[in-house]
Amino acid sequence: MLNDLPIRKIIHVDMDAFYASVAQMDNPELRGKPIAAGGGGTRGVVSAASYEARKFGVKSAMSGRLAIKLCPELIFVKTDFARYTEISKRIRKIFFEYTDLVEPLSLDEAYLDVTDNKIGLPSATLLAQNIRARIYDEVGLTASAGISINKFIAKVASDYNKPNGQKTVNPEDVLKFLEDLDIRKFYGVGKVTAEKMYQKGIFTGKDLKSKTLEYLDEHFGKSGRYYYDVVRGIHYSEVKPNRIRKSLAAxxxxxxxxxxxxxxxxxxxxxxxxxxxxxxxxxxxxxxITLKIKYSDFTLQTRSKTLPYFVSEKAIILDTAKDLLYQDTLNNSVRLLGISLSNLNTDDKKIKKEEETAVSVQLKFEF
Structure with missing residues (x-):
């Protein structure tokens, strides 16, 4: 039962349009204007779009060509990862003044476990407000936050009141919050999976919750257990300050x-x-070793091979990638190639066996 498990206070902090916001902060002439970081030129891809640009439908991973069609006044700025890293370090320094349990997901977002925090404030909601205010005052950027009992719900909640807002999902509200949630809002449900769920009559968390574990296993494979658990508020993953790298790519x-x-x-x-x-x-x-191929029509293909030993040498990686390229005929001309290594020797081999449980609506915990 959940009452026998440690209940955590988790904050997910997500910077608002980070790359674009940094550019607007550094260049006041860009403030209030639709801008996109990256995406310039005929082959460019948008890395981030300001909220002014998002109103026109411009978003990350979109081709620059399409972005300019949607927003003719769009201003492209070069990405500057050295600057983003510098800003990110300043933000993380603020996080560590509240807790040592900080798990960065990227330069612009992180989980914080503030169950036991350094300033002794019992309210995670007030802590999130305090952290966001300090980021704005000391760095000059706005951030949004989600606050709840686990990482999954906190991440979903952080997207609720963007930009420059936050949402708390109290323990007694978790089940209702998840039942009312559009299935597209569930972290881990991508576009393809959402379409598949729609075809099976699953549109909300309540619809998902009505399905048995056997049904979800049958139709969604190894992800079935994940969907079954999270819609019931079950997510065991802890905030890990030193996240184990699962793959590395270029x-x-x-x-x-x-x-x-x-x-x-x-x-x-x-x-x-x-x-x-x-x-x-x-x-x-x-x-x-996985070879990623993106064709000129933007279709994507991956080909993988697992070796009997760990490798990091260029020669072996290159030879394997060449073999994978020759593994099958190419469907079209190629616009992108990538190589990634996974199954790393840093993988955590421990398998946690947790007892199934559900969130108790009677649970009271100051947030």
């Missing part, structure tokens, strides 16, 4: 589509070298 988008394997080999050599450098820098190695 990829390149080309200025012109490639149709010859010879030219692709040249590109793969550079990519393999970059992956090897990152592996050596991180002092990790992997067994599973």
């Amino acid at each position: 990829e390149r988008t080309f200025s012109e589509n490639l149709s010859s394997e010879i030219y692709m080999f040249e590109k793969l050599e550079h990519i393999a070298e970059e992956v090897s450098k990152r592996l050596l820098k991180s002092k990790v190695a992997g067994k599973t």
Whole structure:
């Protein structure tokens, strides 16, 4: 039962349109205007869009060409990861003044476990307000936050009142919150899975909750248990300050589509070298090598091979990637190639066996 488990106070902090907001902060002339970080040129892809641009439908991972069609006044700015990293470190420094249990997900978002916090404030809601205010005052950017009993609900909640807002889901409100939630809002349910759920009459958390574990296992495979648990407020994952890296990758988008394997080999050599450098820098190695191919029509294909030993050397990575390229015929000319290594020697081999439980609506916990 949940009453026998430690109940945590989790905050998920998510910076608002981080890359674009940094550009607007550094250049006041861009404030209030629709801008996109990255995406310039005929082959560019948008890394982040300001909220002014999002009103026109511009969003991350969109081609620059489409973005400018949707928003002719869109201003493209170059990405500056050195600057983003600098700002991110300042933000994380603020986090660590409240708790040592900080799990960064990326430069612009992190989980904080504030169950026992350094300033002794019992309300996670007030802590989130305090943290967001300090980020604004000391860094100059706005952040949104979600607050609840576990990481899953906190992450979903942080998207509720964006930008520059927050939402708390108290323990007694968890079940109702999840039942009313559109299935597309569930973290871990992508576009393809959402469409599949729609076809099976699953539109909300309540619809999902009506399905048995056997049904979800049958139709959604290994993800079935995850969906069964999270809709009941069950999510055991703890905030881990030192997250275990699961994969490492590098990829390149080309200025012109490639149709010859010879030219692709040249590109793969550079990519393999970059992956090897990152592996050596991180002092990790992997067994599973995956080749990512994006075609000129934007269809995506991956091909993988698992070796019997851990590797980090460029030569082995490159040879395996070449084998994967030759594994099957190419469907079209290629606009992007990528190589990733997974099944790393940093993987946590411990398997936690947790007892099934459900959230008690009678549970009271000051948030």
